[in-house]
Amino acid sequence: MPRITAATLADHQANQRRAVLDAAREILAEVGGDALSLSRVAARVGLARSSLYQYFDSRQGLLDALVEDLFPRWSRMVTGEMNKEESPALRVLAYANANLRLVADGEHVVAGALAAASPGAEFAERSRVMHEQLAAPLTEALEALGVPDPQATAELVNAVVHKASRMIETGTAEAEASARVEEILRPFLLEQENRSSS
Known part of the structure; x- marks a missing residue:
């Protein structure tokens, strides 16, 4: 025993x-x-x-448990980092940086491996739900900033984060990728914040 x-x-x-x-x-x-x-x-x-x-x-049972473990943990980590910030602009930057940290920590590789090992509608649906959960606080922060189309802007933010994620996966240091993302997003976010407060 x-x-x-x-x-x-x-x-x-x-x-x-x-x-x-x-x-x-x-x-x-x-x-x-x-x-x-x-x-x-x-x-x-x-x-x-x-x-x-x-x-x-079974192996499939283990894969299912990994999916159930990974997605909520990713969502909790990102929203937890966002909730530390008071201003909507900084919450958007926290969203981007938290996602890049998870990529640097290997979580995106794990998600990709799970997608390859568990193809099919069930995994796709779980992935869709996770992305919706992640997008919700981002969209809320952009709404609080007063951007004209928060959902479309959230998609653009995610496109920048996705490109920076690929940079990290191909060897760029996390700090460098995060710096490039901030160079793109920070001026826009601060301008929106100034407009909404004036």
Whole structure:
């Protein structure tokens, strides 16, 4: 019987499940979805493959759990950073920088690997819902700035963030990519903020 490493059996199981998800995420980031197997994850966590079935009954079950874990975490991190800022202009910049930080941390690679490993309508729908959830606070910040078409402007902001994300994925330092995004967005955002306050 495995040694319990937490105060209760439930805590131990929750910790083990978290360790399995983290190990699977690392493997996706390193080598992609095709290389993800229960055996490989079990080896990384230090569990017997048979023990892994206590947490996930199949590779697809593990992939589904990774999707359920990744998208809300991404959304919480971005909105959490935005909520630290008082002004709408700074909230938009926080949105951009938080997304770039997640890309630099490998979350976008993981999402891409999950998309490749779990093709189909269900993943596409979850991805669509996540992007809508992320766009909502961005659009709200742009509305507070008084831009004429907040949704269209949000799409343009996301286009800039997406391009900067690709720069990071191809070797540009996060700080440099963030600086380029700020050079583009900050003058526009501050001008809008000055107009709305005058």
